[in-house]
Amino acid sequence: MEYKKVTFMYRNKDYAVDGIRSALGLAVENMYSYGVVMDTEIEQLDEHNQESIEMLRDMEGEIYSTVPANVDKNGFEAITIEELGEKLRDMSIIIPYGLK
Amino acid sequence: MAKSLGIFVTNPDNFAHVMGITKAAKAKGSKVKVFFTWTATHNAKDPAFPELCELADDVSICVDSYKKQGYAVDDVPKGLSPKEMATQAQHGIIIEDYDCYISL
């Protein structure tokens, strides 16, 4: 069985944390699930949300960001727009999440 | 036979599109499932929401999001049953079991 690969993209800080929760929701359904915080700097995540991301990583998912501050503050993996585009080519489902 | 269609709604401003796409897909004989999450759960209070529930084969909302948007869990929107106040697993069903997918 081939597992689905899904990437969520978040461009609005009010949608990022919940969007990460949605990504985790698919990882527990046996999908490769990734999130990308773009354009926006989000606040430092609390322990509960950091644990959610750790769970996502345990299931081979990841949260990326194009914004260096998010990488420094929250330990997201750095990614460029070009790298993201290449990654999206490999996805079964691509979700531009929430509002811009 | 028409393909089935799953709709994942994450933007509360897209309800008219959800209705339009659902109507068009049903007119073609398609099976349609819609799942609302985060701020899009406000759409469950739209006057046209019960009509969507009639039209589509399956409509559910993320109950955790609904609660975080300020609604009581026992305030079940018209058109839904308590079991359709659900989890992100509904999104997984859309991806695994439906032929086509759109997020709105």
Add this chain to the structure above:
Amino acid sequence: MKILNVYRSEPDDTVKKLVEIVTRDREVDSFNLMDPNPDYDLLVDKIFDADQTICWW
């Protein structure tokens, strides 16, 4: 592989760049959801015809 790009707003440079990379060497279609009266019938036909639909912000 046929990709359908659906636009809810005018694509900015980031979206244009991602679309360019994702659709490289692939068949591509598009639909504009910015129209005041979108032709949902046509949109559903396009969704059914595509292998993947991406609805950009």
